[in-house]
Amino acid sequence: MLTAITILKQELSIVGLKVKEESDLNDKLKYDLSFIKLEWEYISSPRNIQNLADLHLDYQQASLLNINDLLKILKNSEGKK
Numbered sequence: 710m711l712t713a714i715t716i717l718k719q720e721l722s723i724v725g726l727k728v729k730e731e732s733d734l735n736d737k738l739k740y741d742l743s744f745i746k747l748e749w750e751y752i753s754s755p756r757n758i759q760n761l762a763d764l765h766l767d768y769q770q771a772s773l774l775n776i777n778d779l780l781k782i783l784k785n786s787e788g789k790k
Contacts, residue, residue, distance in 0.1 A: 751757060762768070774782070
């Protein structure tokens with residue numbers, strides 16, 4: 710009986726260590742996930758995207774057509790048909 714209790718204590722100790730390891734791993738994964746979420750919020754922020762676009766893209770701003778110019782374009786395209 711004493712041997713069985715000793716073996717059970719040993720098994721319980723091993724299970725306790727495994728639970729502790731899994732708990733530590735879970736805490737680490739939660740920390741990593743929160744860090745990745747913060748990184749994603751920064752990377753995908755409009756201000757960061759604008760800064761990256763200004764830095765890496767060679768673009769020029771286009772002006773929008775006013776209604777009169779659009780009507781002239783449509784009138785000319787209808788006349789060509």
